[in-house]
Amino acid sequence: MKIKKTTDPLVKKYLDDVSENLVCDSVRKKFILSELEKQLADFVLDNPGCSLEDIRTEFGYPELIQKDSELKAEYIRRDRQARKKAGIMTAVIILLSLAVIAAIILLCHFIIEFGGTFNVSDVY
Numbered sequence: 164m165k166i167k168k169t170t171d172p173l174v175k176k177y178l179d180d181v182s183e184n185l186v187c188d189s190v191r192k193k194f195i196l197s198e199l200e201k202q203l204a205d206f207v208l209d210n211p212g213c214s215l216e217d218i219r220t221e222f223g224y225p226e227l228i229q230k231d232s233e234l235k236a237e238y239i240r241r242d243r244q245a246r247k248k249a250g251i252m253t254a255v256i257i258l259l260s261l262a263v264i265a266a267i268i269l270l271c272h273f274i275i276e277f278g279g280t281f282n283v284s285d286v287y
Contacts, residue, residue, distance in 0.1 A: 173214070176215060177222070178196055181196065184225040185228060
């Protein structure tokens with residue numbers, strides 16, 4: 164994803180490096196790069212003659228951004244898996260509870276129907 168808005172070659176280079184190293188969906192990537200571009204433009208205006216190394220020192224090295232975003236992506240993936248497992252477990256517990264309630268209702272029905280005693284021979 165090449166950044167075209169800014170005219171400063173240092174800002175373009177830094178944003179391109181960040182874009183290549185950023186691990187996230189395209190909507191989030193565009194938002195992050197847009198916000199970063201605004202901050203970079205302010206930094207370059209406040210620090211005329213700054214170098215790419217000055218920008219990296221102030222905003223971070225793109226290679227480190229990659230590691231950080233990969234860790235966040237892994238955390239999100241694990242969190243989604245945990246939520247999915249919790250949802251499945253909740254559904255199983257609810258279904259088992261409903262089965263127990265149905266069995267109790269059926270048992271009560273037989274007790275009332277057969278006067279408190281129940282023999283298989285009464286059914287057949």
